[in-house]
Amino acid sequence: MKSVLLIGTGGVGTIAGLSLTLGGQANVTAVVRSAYDRVICEGYKISSPDHGNHSGWRPYRVVRTIDEAVNSETPVVYDYVVVSLKALPDVYCIEEMITPAVKLSHTTIVLIQNGIGIEEPLKKAYPYNVVLSGVSMIGCQNVGAVVSQFEKDRLIVGAFLPESAPEATNQSAHAIAKEFTEIYGTQFAEYTENITFYRWRKLVYNATINPICALTLLDTGRCHLSGLSKNLTFPAMQEVIAIAAAHNHIFPDDIADSMLSSDDGLYYRPSMMLDVVYNRPFELEAILGNTIKAAQSKGISCPTLSLLYTLLKGVLWRVKETQGMVQAPEEGVKWAAYS
Structure with a gap:
């Protein structure tokens, strides 16, 4: 069972957490801020044509902060840190934010975000960790822990590979990208060697x-x-x-x-x-x-x-x-x- 930390629980992030959970291969810990109390008390209400309708759904763990996710009674080493926050470099620094949860040469960082050129700062900050890039084509929204999906869940995943990376490193990164799509569910996620496209x-x-x-x-x-x-x-x-x-x-x-x-x-x-x-x-x-x-x-x-x-x-x-x-x-x- 893989240990996954989910940072960013808007519509895209919550559906990702649900898919990773329903696949049965991951325990998902979600960092939930503004809706924390509601999620703890009532869970999420989710309407999804792909993943079904759920009332009172919660991830494996729900925490307020990344520090709390890491410093539990039984410390957790995360296999994947999935970032589905908006890419706002002038508001917060994701590479600094996730530091407590990233174990050198072990934790894979998955960016499910919009835009181009967003992976370089993460790879520079964590040169010995695999960075995966995910392009989500889903249409959904989360309003007060009520999540409505209105377009098909399709996540395209590939490894971000600097030109100078050794071939052995590249092959390992590709293998991890394929693994992540399997954990997410291959009916919803697909692997590509050309994520930049x-x-x-x-x-x-x-x-x-x-x-x-x-x-x-x-x-x-x-x-x-x-x-x-x-x-x-x-x-x-x-x-x-x-x-x-x-x-x-x-x-x-x-x-x-x-x-x-x-x-x-x-x-x-x-x-x-x-x-x-x-x-x-x-x-x-x-x-x-x-x-x-x-x-x-x-x-x-x-x-x-x-x-x-x-x-x-x-x-x-x-x-x-x-x-x-x-x-x-x-x-x-x-x-x-x-x-």
């Missing part, structure tokens, strides 16, 4: 539809109705596709149409839009910032993505101000200091 593929949606819905506060259906999808989202997708191609990731010709039709029949509000609505920090750097850096590294112009990024930096500053994370000086601001 799937990260770029998801960015065709996440770096375009997500930001545009967040800026306009229009759901996907209303973006179609207003003409935004045709006149702004589609051209932005072409920029992502070109950047991916420059990094040797080639997609089918119809990928933009496929992504734009993925929410057909729904007035879907993407996660970044909901973050803005509820005044929460969102994954700007992981999704858009790193995409633009990847373009710059290949000398590619991406004016639409750059404009979206700049506008969203302003929105994020406003969110941070309301959260007390940044503060405008009382004496006012002079342009010369920022020109």
Whole structure:
């Protein structure tokens, strides 16, 4: 039985914990913060077309903090640390956060997060541990420990391998990635040797539809109705596709149409839009910032993505101000200091 620490119990994380548990090969300890008391008293209420309906479900253990997960009466050595928090490097440092739970050369770190280029800081911090990268294609949400899944659970998993890694290390990492998909359930998880391809593929949606819905506060259906999808989202997708191609990731010709039709029949509000609505920090750097850096590294112009990024930096500053994370000086601001 594998020991798994789950950090991040939103919709994606909770469904991951459920799948890992139902597979019968893992004991899952979940770090639950805001909903801790409710989960302890009532458990989760889950509606899932893949994993069934559950009332009062709890993982093997529920804890408030990572320190509590590690420093129990019987200390636990975790085989896997699964991180399904939002990728917010300007809010918290995941590599520092998970330190108490990572045993040198033993614990595998699994990142189920959005964006591109998110694995490097973890591999730099833990060069002797395997880092797996997971791209989740699920649609779900967790509101007060009530989890609703409305799109199929599909998790694509691969090993993050630096170019300098020895072949023996690579083979071991691939084997561990395959093992994790088996623990998760191969009907829901699949292994790939090219996880970066799937990260770029998801960015065709996440770096375009997500930001545009967040800026306009229009759901996907209303973006179609207003003409935004045709006149702004589609051209932005072409920029992502070109950047991916420059990094040797080639997609089918119809990928933009496929992504734009993925929410057909729904007035879907993407996660970044909901973050803005509820005044929460969102994954700007992981999704858009790193995409633009990847373009710059290949000398590619991406004016639409750059404009979206700049506008969203302003929105994020406003969110941070309301959260007390940044503060405008009382004496006012002079342009010369920022020109």
